[in-house]
Amino acid sequence: MGIFEFNPFIMYIALQHDLDHIQTLLSLTSEKALHYLSSLGETQTSNTTPVKIETSSLETEGKGLENTLESFYRTHGAHIVASSGPKYWGFVTGGTTPAAIAADWLSTVFDQNPQGLSGNGDLSARIEIETIGWMKELFGLPDAFNGGFVSGATMANFTCLAVGRQWGGLQKGNDIARTGLQTTIKVLSAMPHSSTLKSLSMLGIGSSNIIPVKTLPGNREAMDIEDLKACIQEYQEFPLLVVSSAGTVNTADFDDMEAIAALQKDFPFFWHIDAAFGGFAACSEKSKYLLKGWEQADSITVDCHKWMNVPYDSAIYLIHKKHSKLQMATFQNSNAPYLGDPESNFSYLNFGPENSRRLRALPAWFTLKAYGKKGYESIVENNLEHARLFAHLLEQTSPFVLAASVRLNIVCFTVKDQAEPKAFLDQVWLKLNQSGKLFLSPTVYNGQPCLRAAFVNWRTTEQDVTEGIEELKKTLQQTSEFPE
Ligand SMILES: *Cc1c(COP(=O)(O)O)cnc(C)c1O
Numbered sequence: 001m002g003i004f005e006f007n008p009f010i011m012y013i014a015l016q017h018d019l020d021h022i023q024t025l026l027s028l029t030s031e032k033a034l035h036y037l038s039s040l041g042e043t044q045t046s047n048t049t050p051v052k053i054e055t056s057s058l059e060t061e062g063k064g065l066e067n068t069l070e071s072f073y074r075t076h077g078a079h080i081v082a083s084s085g086p087k088y089w090g091f092v093t094g095g096t097t098p099a100a101i102a103a104d105w106l107s108t109v110f111d112q113n114p115q116g117l118s119g120n121g122d123l124s125a126r127i128e129i130e131t132i133g134w135m136k137e138l139f140g141l142p143d144a145f146n147g148g149f150v151s152g153a154t155m156a157n158f159t160c161l162a163v164g165r166q167w168g169g170l171q172k173g174n175d176i177a178r179t180g181l182q183t184t185i186k187v188l189s190a191m192p193h194s195s196t197l198k199s200l201s202m203l204g205i206g207s208s209n210i211i212p213v214k215t216l217p218g219n220r221e222a223m224d225i226e227d228l229k230a231c232i233q234e235y236q237e238f239p240l241l242v243v244s245s246a247g248t249v250n251t252a253d254f255d256d257m258e259a260i261a262a263l264q265k266d267f268p269f270f271w272h273i274d275a276a277f278g279g280f281a282a283c284s285e286k287s288k289y290l291l292k293g294w295e296q297a298d299s300i301t302v303d304c305h306k307w308m309n310v311p312y313d314s315a316i317y318l319i320h321k322k323h324s325k326l327q328m329a330t331f332q333n334s335n336a337p338y339l340g341d342p343e344s345n346f347s348y349l350n351f352g353p354e355n356s357r358r359l360r361a362l363p364a365w366f367t368l369k370a371y372g373k374k375g376y377e378s379i380v381e382n383n384l385e386h387a388r389l390f391a392h393l394l395e396q397t398s399p400f401v402l403a404a405s406v407r408l409n410i411v412c413f414t415v416k417d418q419a420e421p422k423a424f425l426d427q428v429w430l431k432l433n434q435s436g437k438l439f440l441s442p443t444v445y446n447g448q449p450c451l452r453a454a455f456v457n458w459r460t461t462e463q464d465v466t467e468g469i470e471e472l473k474k475t476l477q478q479t480s481e482f483p484e
Pocket of ligand 1: 092151152153154155193195247248249274275276277303315
């Protein structure tokens with residue numbers, strides 16, 4: 001019997017079937033995807049009926065892709081919300097540009113694993129480096145930063161603060177990457193995002209080592225620089241990381257970057273900027289002043305799945321090249337203490353927290369190529385107008401009042417003259433969610449209950465904003481029918 005007649009390696013029947021019909025099956029999948037996209041404006045922004053999913057047991061045989069698609073839509077189809085749609089203003093939720101979607105699909109199909117510049121036989125690391133270069137140009141940042149893609153701003157903050165931790169240890173002769181944390185590091189911040197606290201926990205620095213810096217008077221979330229200076233002096237015996245906000249989630253407030261940069265000339269500290277969404281303020285002449293001086297930071301986080309409008313699972317870290325050695329010491333994936341010159345023997349394996357990754361840069365590469373600087377300027381400026389219009393209309397809708405002035409793309413508002421403002425806003429929020437037409441998120445700002453709307457979606461139009469206000473008015477009517 002010849003070897004080709006006897007073949008024990010028979011592909012599993014459902015896999016063989018799907019392989020034989022892959023074109024039809026992927027077309028079917030793409031039809032489903034296109035249906036979702038074309039009805040995004042009408043799809044509910046939250047689950048209007050409670051989700052009750054019965055968990056099932058694992059299939060023994062498996063019925064192939066077509067059946068699985070059907071089964072998925074039967075169980076979960078009705079629960080997919082329009083989070084990438086034009087009226088999803090909760091959290092800071094970006095959408096997906098057409099070019100970014102196409103590239104995300106391709107990235108999955110290619111299934112590359114970006115690592116180094118030599119020896120891997122693929123171009124992914126080059127694509128990632130080129131994309132980082134474009135993003136630095138988009139933001140008007142100098143070439144002085146190394147950058148890479150991680151899954152979100154939380155991981156970008158983690159990555160940057162890990163390098164800050166290594167820097168901090170070395171101030172006391174402690175090579176933390178090798179010998180573990182033997183140094184207490186203090187972190188100075190006024191309004192850190194929750195992910196900064198989480199990163200400090202994961203890094204072993206400890207979230208309780210944050211020293212809260214005062215905010216500016218007058219309903220602000222930005223750091224009081226005089227207090228920052230006082231804290232730096234008070235805690236100077238410790239290695240210090242300063243974490244500043246370029247866009248707080250409640251009111252999109254910005255720390256004074258130039259003032260912090262100036263302090264760095266007199267005091268040693270590692271300066272990280274969380275610019276998860278606020279980094280995109282650099283795309284418009286109208287808002288880029290907010291970031292003046294940020295190029296002097298040691299590291300910067302920018303999310304891509306927010307204002308860049310690429311699908312989830314995308315953010316970048318930018319770390320100053322003067323810290324290349326610290327970055328490699330922190331993320332070294334080889335037994336060699338150093339892999340030599342980072343420029344000539346560069347590998348992402350030694351520069352970031354992950355080893356194998358998807359080609360995460362591709363959606364960003366495509367969307368930047370497809371829409372360019374002008375496209376992003378227009379997305380940002382449109383969203384700024386949406387925030388302004390929404391705030392303006394809201395001010396004419398009693399009992400709503402702005403909780404803070406609109407600095408960028410976020411509108412934070414509350415109610416006046418209500419006996420139970422929290423209960424009132426809870427009702428408004430509940431009714432909104434039951435309508436499924438508009439999504440906002442509740443928050444607490446300055447000790448008062450608030451709702452907030454964040455505009456970062458490229459699809460949002462002026463009409464969406466006026467319709468959003470109409471929805472809010474409807475909920476007001478329904479809410480007033482519920483006496484407290
Ligand atoms: C959203 C956000 C984060 C966390 O980002 P993920 O992408 O959810 O990990 C961090 N900081 C700020 C300021 C944010 O807005």
